[in-house]
Amino acid sequence: MATIKDVAERAGVSKSSVSRVLNENFEYMSDQMKNKILKAMDELNYTPNSLAQSLKKKTTKTIGIILSDISNPFWSGVLKGVQSECMRNEYELMVSSSSEDPSIEASNILNLKNKQVDGMIINTAGKNLELFDDLIKESYPFVFLDRLSEDLKADTVIVNNISGAKKSTEYLIDQGHKRIAILLYPLENRSPRIDRLEGYKQALKENNIPIDKDLIKICEHKSESGIKATQEVLKLEDRATAIFSTNTILNLEVLTGTRKLGMKIPEDVSVFGYDDYPWVPLLDPPLSTVSQPAYEMGVKAITLLFMRMEEKKERKPVIAQLEPELKIRSSCLPPKQLD
Amino acid sequence: MATIKDVAERAGVSKSSVSRVLNENFEYMSDQMKNKILKAMDELNYTPNSLAQSLKKKTTKTIGIILSDISNPFWSGVLKGVQSECMRNEYELMVSSSSEDPSIEASNILNLKNKQVDGMIINTAGKNLELFDDLIKESYPFVFLDRLSEDLKADTVIVNNISGAKKSTEYLIDQGHKRIAILLYPLENRSPRIDRLEGYKQALKENNIPIDKDLIKICEHKSESGIKATQEVLKLEDRATAIFSTNTILNLEVLTGTRKLGMKIPEDVSVFGYDDYPWVPLLDPPLSTVSQPAYEMGVKAITLLFMRMEEKKERKPVIAQLEPELKIRSSCLPPKQLD
DNA sequence: CTGAAAGCGCTAACAG
DNA sequence: CTGTTAGCGCTTTCAG
Numbered sequence: 095m096a097t098i099k100d101v102a103e104r105a106g107v108s109k110s111s112v113s114r115v116l117n118e119n120f121e122y123m124s125d126q127m128k129n130k131i132l133k134a135m136d137e138l139n140y141t142p143n144s145l146a147q148s149l150k151k152k153t154t155k156t157i158g159i160i161l162s163d164i165s166n167p168f169w170s171g172v173l174k175g176v177q178s179e180c181m182r183n184e185y186e187l188m189v190s191s192s193s194e195d196p197s198i199e200a201s202n203i204l205n206l207k208n209k210q211v212d213g214m215i216i217n218t219a220g221k222n223l224e225l226f227d228d229l230i231k232e233s234y235p236f237v238f239l240d241r242l243s244e245d246l247k248a249d250t251v252i253v254n255n256i257s258g259a260k261k262s263t264e265y266l267i268d269q270g271h272k273r274i275a276i277l278l279y280p281l282e283n284r285s286p287r288i289d290r291l292e293g294y295k296q297a298l299k300e301n302n303i304p305i306d307k308d309l310i311k312i313c314e315h316k317s318e319s320g321i322k323a324t325q326e327v328l329k330l331e332d333r334a335t336a337i338f339s340t341n342t343i344l345n346l347e348v349l350t351g352t353r354k355l356g357m358k359i360p361e362d363v364s365v366f367g368y369d370d371y372p373w374v375p376l377l378d379p380p381l382s383t384v385s386q387p388a389y390e391m392g393v394k395a396i397t398l399l400f401m402r403m404e405e406k407k408e409r410k411p412v413i414a415q416l417e418p419e420l421k422i423r424s425s426c427l428p429p430k431q432l433d
Numbered sequence: 434m435a436t437i438k439d440v441a442e443r444a445g446v447s448k449s450s451v452s453r454v455l456n457e458n459f460e461y462m463s464d465q466m467k468n469k470i471l472k473a474m475d476e477l478n479y480t481p482n483s484l485a486q487s488l489k490k491k492t493t494k495t496i497g498i499i500l501s502d503i504s505n506p507f508w509s510g511v512l513k514g515v516q517s518e519c520m521r522n523e524y525e526l527m528v529s530s531s532s533e534d535p536s537i538e539a540s541n542i543l544n545l546k547n548k549q550v551d552g553m554i555i556n557t558a559g560k561n562l563e564l565f566d567d568l569i570k571e572s573y574p575f576v577f578l579d580r581l582s583e584d585l586k587a588d589t590v591i592v593n594n595i596s597g598a599k600k601s602t603e604y605l606i607d608q609g610h611k612r613i614a615i616l617l618y619p620l621e622n623r624s625p626r627i628d629r630l631e632g633y634k635q636a637l638k639e640n641n642i643p644i645d646k647d648l649i650k651i652c653e654h655k656s657e658s659g660i661k662a663t664q665e666v667l668k669l670e671d672r673a674t675a676i677f678s679t680n681t682i683l684n685l686e687v688l689t690g691t692r693k694l695g696m697k698i699p700e701d702v703s704v705f706g707y708d709d710y711p712w713v714p715l716l717d718p719p720l721s722t723v724s725q726p727a728y729e730m731g732v733k734a735i736t737l738l739f740m741r742m743e744e745k746k747e748r749k750p751v752i753a754q755l756e757p758e759l760k761i762r763s764s765c766l767p768p769k770q771l772d
Numbered sequence: 773c774t775g776a777a778a779g780c781g782c783t784a785a786c787a788g
Numbered sequence: 789c790t791g792t793t794a795g796c797g798c799t800t801t802c803a804g
Contacts, residue, residue, distance in 0.1 A: 095571075097781055108791045113783055122789050144547040145488045146781035149796050154484070156527070156548070165513035165728075167506055174504035177530050181537075186548055188495070189528045191516050198520075208483040209495070209525055232434075349715050371712075376688050378717030389504075436797055447775045452799055461773050485797035488780050 096138040105134035116142055148210065156186035157399060158206035158214040161239075162194045168342060168369055168388050169217070172239065175392020176215060183400065185212075196221035207234070213399045215239055220283055235402040237395050242285040242413070249398045251391055251414040255286045258384040258418035259293025259340070262366045265382075265420065266336045267301050270428040271364060274298070275309040275327035275334035277320055277344045290340045290368070309334055313344060320347025321354065328355055328363060335429035336364040345369070345381060364426035380423035387416050435477040444473035455481055487549065495525035496738060497545035497553040500578075501533045507681060507708055507727050508556070511578065514731020515554060522739065524551075535560035546573070552738045554578055559622055574741040576734050581624040581752070588737045590730055590753040594625045597723040597757035598632025598679070601705045604721075604759065605675045606640050609767040610703060613637070614648040614666035614673035616659055616683045629679045629707070648673055652683060659683045663690025667702060674768035675703040684708070684720060703765035719762035726755050 098116070102109045107127060114123060115131045134140070148154040159176055161169045173189070180187045188211060192199035196219045203225060206214055213235035218226075226246050229236055237249040259276075266274050276294045281287045291310070298305055308330055311323035320339075324347065327334040339348045345367035352359055359365050359379050367374070370385030394414050437455070441448045446466060453462060454470045473479070487493040498515055500508045512528065519526045527550060531538035535558045542564060545553055552574035557565075565585050568575055576588040598615075605613050615633045620626045630649070637644055647669055650662035659678075663686065666673040678687045684706035691698055698704050698718050706713070709724030733753050 098783095099781075109782075110784080110791060110793095111789090114790090117783080124789065127790080141543065141547055143488075143549060143781050145484055145493070145549050146796090147783080149482075149484045149488055149781080149798090150783045152796080163513075164516060165506070165509045167504070167509070170504045170506070170509040170512075173509075173528075174502075174530070177503060177528060181529070184544075186527050186544060187529070188525050189512075189516060190520070190526070191513070204480065205523075205525060208480055210482060210484050343711075346712055346715055372682075373685055373710075373712055373716065376685055376716050377712065378715060378719075380717075437799095438797075448798075449775060449800080450773090453774090456799080463773065466774080482797055485780090486799080488782090488797080489799045491780080 095143070096140040097143070098140075101131065101134045101138055101140050104138060105130045107131060152210075153212055154186075154210045155184060156188055156209075156211050157396070158188040158190065158202075158209070158211040160190045160192050160199055160202045160206075160214065160216045160218075162192055162217055162219060164189060164191050166342070167371055168386065171388030172392035172395070175389040175394075176396045177392075179393050179396040179400075192217075192219045194219045200225055203229075213237075213403050215395045215399060217241065218243070233408065235399055237398045237402065239395050240286060240391065247411045249402055249411045249413075251394045251398060251416070252285065253386045253391065253416045253418050255289035255418075256293040256296065258368070258386070259290040259338070260297045261293075261420055262382075262384050263294045263297035263338060264301070265422070266338065266364060266366060266426060267297060267303065269336075269364065269426055271336040272303050273306075273309065273332060273334045273429075274303075274336045274338060275311060276338045276340065277311045277313055277323050277348065278340050279315065279344070280312055287340070294338060313347075317343075317347070320344045321351035324348045324351025325355055328352065328357060334363065336366065336426065339365065339367045342367075342369045342371075345383070349377065349381075360425050360427035362430070364429070366426060370421050374421070375423060379425045381425045382423045383421050384418045385421050386418045390416060434482070435479040436482070437479075440470065440473040440477055440479050443477060444469045446470060491549075492551055493525075493549045494523060495527060495548075495550050496735070497527040497529065497541075497548070497550040499529045499531050499538055499541045499545075499553065499555045499557075501531055501556055501558060503528065503530050505681070506710055507725065510727030511731035511734070514728040514733075515735045516731075518732050518735040518739075531556075531558045533558045539564055542568075552576075552742050554734045554738060556580065557582070572747065574738055576737045576741065578734050579625060579730065586750045588741055588750045588752075590733045590737060590755070591624065592725045592730065592755045592757050594628035594757075595632040595635070597707070597725070598629040598677070599636045600632075600759055601721075601723050602633045602636035602677060603640070604761070605677065605703060605705060605765060606636060606642065608675075608703065608765055610675040611642050612645075612648065612671060612673045612768075613642075613675045613677060614650060615677045615679065616650045616652055616662050616687065617679050618654065618683070619651050626679070633677060652686075656682075656686070659686025660690035660693065663687045664694055667691065667694055667696060673702065675705070675765065678704065678706045681706075681708045681710075684722070688716065688720075699764050699766040701769070703768070705765060709760050713760070714762060718764045720764045721762045722760050723757045724760050725757050729755060 098109050098112050102112045177187050190202040199219045200222050215237050217239040242252055313319040313323050337348050339345045348365055367381045367383040370383045374381050437448050437451050441451045516526050529541040538558045539561050554576050556578040652658040652662050676687050678684045706720045706722040709722045713720050
């Protein structure tokens, strides 16, 4: 690989002049010199070593992102948003995955720092408080994704999970349901999960429907857990007439669990899901879900990050909250007893 | 950020010694010195600047990947495989997206080279022959993903598309279908598409079923195209009794198109799709598809890349071909006329 | 066992 | 308008 020295020699000029054309400081440069250098670059097929440039300039034009699971379609949607904005701004993107493990996340963060990324976007797995605190103290630019941290003051983009859950629960209530089950993954101090449960509870309370613990199911990450929970709420003495599932995986498990019981959706039980994809309308039955703007979240996150990176002086963190949208399809019907 | 100089001064030793502990060259070092340095590092919260290390060592411990579309669930599956192997080997991953555009791809490749990635994995959009040729000439390590290039000799991982298409077409034939339509995206010289069409044709030929151009539909990338194609083959005088869809998007459009016509799957028409995901069994109807090992492809690709990176001497490129697997569900039935 | 010195490829004053 | 110089943070001979 040719270096700046090579082209300087070939063009018979100094490295500084070559560097000038690299950085397009043509202002005080003769056209003759400029062309000589351009020619030499071309002949040598020269291309600058970003490593060296970055070492000097103290900026790498690359940002890092840490996601819990890149193959989850929700996250790959936000990834796409981030990536496309990066490209538009000529930044490179380093992608890591934490698998929801705080210690992996911590080492990811350290690695990215060592690689000198100009900023990071983190869908944190939790914990690591001191680490983030350090980042903030040294004003290392970063933004939190999809998880609000009470204790930490940092830029954050989230979607309104309370309203997403509340509206869908209300939709079910409006249809006449009173026995509405909710399926969640372990709360683990994660705001999306907590807020979805909260939205569900608010909707019930405001409609004077008692909150029944038997209808609140915390499922494990292992695959049968949602199926089992579904069957449990459906076999209760006073069974659920509607199920509210709070994530992509659980949506599928609710459908499976119901089917295994020989019950039909929406005739025997209504189902409202979370997250929307092109294939959701083609499920059996077409599932009503709350749709989160994944791509826009990615765009928003990187936009906040770029803002933060450009600003020299401190400023208060901003929380960008996007609104989810209800997609009503045909997986819900009034409960039978009301027919 | 503390530098090696800082810790050297604090420990009262030379930079070289600090460097030695960084690189774990403890062999000829007194324990006393070692501990002194470790202590200083700790106190300063020192962490090495990978940029500087890389500039010197000529290796960045990061690899690049260029995908056509990161939010496509197939690609995010392979991405996950690549990413997890990277992490296991302590490599960082830079992700770009070409959006199927050769000129974007070319600039992605150049950017990654400038950033000095140690190797790249490319799901090429085609063209760029000279560029790849250059890479090969300078023996820059890279591997092609999911697309076989006749002209170029480079490591490649693909899945057997001929057999995938052939087997599924045969499955349809075995059920008694003779009017089998196939939906494809424009061939554009891409081996997966070409091979799937080839597999389809082979199956027909070997079973003495004439190949009918009216049943071979090349669809545009715009969303209504597959729906329209579906309706066309279903409205033919001698209509299709089965449809073979060759990618995730088209699967969905075939379902939609059929439904719009008021026809039922599999009673009125059988459908066989491509690519398998957790939600495919829950579609209406549960779709039979050929399942490609996305994650394994990613793992295989990065494994080949690492091999290539380690080897000093040239060697013949290897083509790793994985086998797809048929997932039989309930979207196919013998054609009505045979009942 | 440890340090001095040169240099990776590039940038940025500072002279001239 | 152009070149000289010093250095970014680290590694690596080569002496000692």
